[in-house]
Amino acid sequence: MEQIFFFYFAFVIAATSVLVIAMRNPVYSALALLIMFFHVAGLYVTLHAEFLAAVQIIVYAGAILVLYLFVVMLLNLKQDDRYHRQWPMAAGVGMMLFVEAIILTGMKGWTAPLVPTGSETTVEEAGNTEVIGDVLYSTYLFPFEVASLILLVAMIGAIILAKKDLLEVHSNG
Amino acid sequence: MTIPLSYYLVLSGIVFLTGVIGVLLRRNIIIILLSVELMLNATNINFVAFSQYFHDVAGQVFVFFALTVAAAEVAVGLAIIVALYRAKSTINVDEFQLLKW
Numbered sequence: 718m719e720q721i722f723f724f725y726f727a728f729v730i731a732a733t734s735v736l737v738i739a740m741r742n743p744v745y746s747a748l749a750l751l752i753m754f755f756h757v758a759g760l761y762v763t764l765h766a767e768f769l770a771a772v773q774i775i776v777y778a779g780a781i782l783v784l785y786l787f788v789v790m791l792l793n794l795k796q797d798d799r800y801h802r803q804w805p806m807a808a809g810v811g812m813m814l815f816v817e818a819i820i821l822t823g824m825k826g827w828t829a830p831l832v833p834t835g836s837e838t839t840v841e842e843a844g845n846t847e848v849i850g851d852v853l854y855s856t857y858l859f860p861f862e863v864a865s866l867i868l869l870v871a872m873i874g875a876i877i878l879a880k881k882d883l884l885e886v887h888s889n890g
Numbered sequence: 891m892t893i894p895l896s897y898y899l900v901l902s903g904i905v906f907l908t909g910v911i912g913v914l915l916r917r918n919i920i921i922i923l924l925s926v927e928l929m930l931n932a933t934n935i936n937f938v939a940f941s942q943y944f945h946d947v948a949g950q951v952f953v954f955f956a957l958t959v960a961a962a963e964v965a966v967g968l969a970i971i972v973a974l975y976r977a978k979s980t981i982n983v984d985e986f987q988l989l990k991w
Contacts, residue, residue, distance in 0.1 A: 738912030807914030871962030878969035
């Protein structure tokens, strides 16, 4: 049963991620990415990461993708989108990575079970959200605060970059 | 847990590779940013799979931080795209040659 779910999610994730880079129209690419985000959230649920599944849908599908769609509609794109001029080089690099992946897959002992340490916190102990909150606000308190700083800087930077005539407005006012 | 960890790693590798190819191959700068999102999601799948495997919740916390960085990156990246479009009236990366040596 778990395997059926995994292979369904994995197949849809792989297929839609290929669609994202294959579609000509950016709106279709964004919609394929939306389907992929939902299936990644489903994969998180099968991995007992329910909180992250909810956050994935809220942040990625709800905020980030809507931002993309807004920009796509704002820019009024024409259909002049073709592949990059350097595509032979890209194909070469992609081929090399692909061969490397196949070789790594064919290597022996790659399915050997590692020993789970389980030293710090176990996932199944309490609710998933509780455990994450506990660790986030104790062990990772400082990175958490730095993350809020990153968001603040990004917000200010986005406003300054996207504003049309910031200096002119200042000199007028 | 019947699914081996390596299946998740292969899935994540496929998605990451797709993102790399998208960055290298496409000329539409919006698709390039979407490909970066693909790569970030691939790493997130890895983090969650390892978190489940080692019974350590720190991996999920790191996904949280990766999500924050992704949101910041999207905000700044799209603002740059809008500013570029205002300046050049195109979002084709071949047209942006100002810094080309």
